[in-house]
Structure formats: C-alpha cells, structure tokens
Amino acid sequence: MEFKEKITALLEEFLSQRTDLFLLDLKISAADDVTVVLDGDQGVTLQDCLDASRAVEFNMDREAHDFSLQVMSAGLSEPLTMPRQFKKNIGRDLKVLLQDDKEIEGELQAVSDEGIALLLRYRKPKEVGKGKVDVEETLEIRYSEIKKATVVVKF
Incomplete structure (x- = not known):
C-alpha cells in the first residue's frame, strides 16, 4: 500500500x-x-x-x-468549505464573498444540500419622507455562488 x-x-x-x-x-x-x-x-x-x-x-x-x-x-478564521461546517454555525454571523466579488454579511439561518440562507439586517431610506427604516430580509445563496465564507468573530 x-x-x-x-x-x-x-x-x-x-x-x-x-x-x-x-x-x-x-x-x-x-x-x-x-x-x-x-x-x-x-x-x-x-x-x-x-x-x-x-x-x-x-x-x-x-x-x-x-x-x-x-x-x-480548523482555525476560527479559516473559511467554511463543507455543508457540515455551515450547519454547525447556524445562528452565527458570516461574511460571504460571492463569485462576483460582492461581499455580504448576515446571520446564518438555514443550511441545505444546495446552499445557505442568510438573514440580512440593514437600514434603507424611507420610500416617502425623510429618515431610514430597519429592514430584515432572507437571502438564499447557492454553494456554487460562494467564493469564500468565514465566521465573523465578535468580542
């Protein structure tokens, strides 16, 4: 052998x-x-x-x-590469770099065999009037779209 x-x-x-x-x-x-x-x-x-x-x-x-x-x-700063790694990090914030070099940060909500679901929280301008409103939306990302995903470390 x-x-x-x-x-x-x-x-x-x-x-x-x-x-x-x-x-x-x-x-x-x-x-x-x-x-x-x-x-x-x-x-x-x-x-x-x-x-x-x-x-x-x-x-x-x-x-x-x-x-x-x-x-x-695997170190905490190492990228997640397998669906099993994503599953153990449900509820944590991830920083995801997509294949088109767009970077997204959100809370990992769900993991499937095809991809992940991130909960994005941000503020956007009101449709009418001045000021901003808080927005929460879920974004589904296929594994093939992910260039790199890492857990965001918070202290």
Missing part, C-alpha cells in the same frame, strides 16, 4: 469510530510532512487531535517510512 493511501485509510478508520469529527484537509509534502486538519460538529478538542494522531502514528512503521505528523483543528 502506498504511503498516502495508508495514511488515508488509517484516518478513515479513526473517523468511522468518531462520527462527530470529519476531515477537512490532508496534505503530504514531498518530504513526507503529513498535515491533517479536522473539524467537528461540536468543535475539536486537543484530545481529539491527539487521538487522531495516535491512530495514524501507532499504526505506521517509522523504520519503513520516516515522516512527520501534525494534526490540528
């Missing part, structure tokens, strides 16, 4: 036992530096990263193939 296939198989076996976790990225450099990025429905703990690391490292023969292994969770 090839090195990358062996790593992938070990991760899949680990993740089949931990259905709350999922693989976001697996990178193997030319120097055999392995980087695994995990996410989870309730987040990823340090123990989760250690468990995944052990599942791979303890089942590989370092004498046969020398490598380095780094297992990490």
Whole structure:
C-alpha cells in the first residue's frame, strides 16, 4: 500500500469510530510532512487531535517510512468549505464573498444540500419622507455562488 493511501485509510478508520469529527484537509509534502486538519460538529478538542494522531502514528512503521505528523483543528478564521461546517454555525454571523466579488454579511439561518440562507439586517431610506427604516430580509445563496465564507468573530 502506498504511503498516502495508508495514511488515508488509517484516518478513515479513526473517523468511522468518531462520527462527530470529519476531515477537512490532508496534505503530504514531498518530504513526507503529513498535515491533517479536522473539524467537528461540536468543535475539536486537543484530545481529539491527539487521538487522531495516535491512530495514524501507532499504526505506521517509522523504520519503513520516516515522516512527520501534525494534526490540528480548523482555525476560527479559516473559511467554511463543507455543508457540515455551515450547519454547525447556524445562528452565527458570516461574511460571504460571492463569485462576483460582492461581499455580504448576515446571520446564518438555514443550511441545505444546495446552499445557505442568510438573514440580512440593514437600514434603507424611507420610500416617502425623510429618515431610514430597519429592514430584515432572507437571502438564499447557492454553494456554487460562494467564493469564500468565514465566521465573523465578535468580542
């Protein structure tokens, strides 16, 4: 079995036992530096990263193939790339960059297999008279329209 296939198989076996976790990225450099990025429905703990690391490292023969292994969770500033990541962030504010480079910020209301629904809140001028009115509207966005989506961090 090839090195990358062996790593992938070990991760899949680990993740089949931990259905709350999922693989976001697996990178193997030319120097055999392995980087695994995990996410989870309730987040990823340090123990989760250690468990995944052990599942791979303890089942590989370092004498046969020398490598380095780094297992990490997706950072808060990392873009959302999978529908499962969007689902766990329902109720949070997202900043979404569309394919046409238009940027939208709103509260994530719903997630489907096709896309997301954002609740937009803004003020617009009154139709008659002076002043502005508060407006709330729901905007549905297909995944294919999203170039990048990140969670807005508020302090």
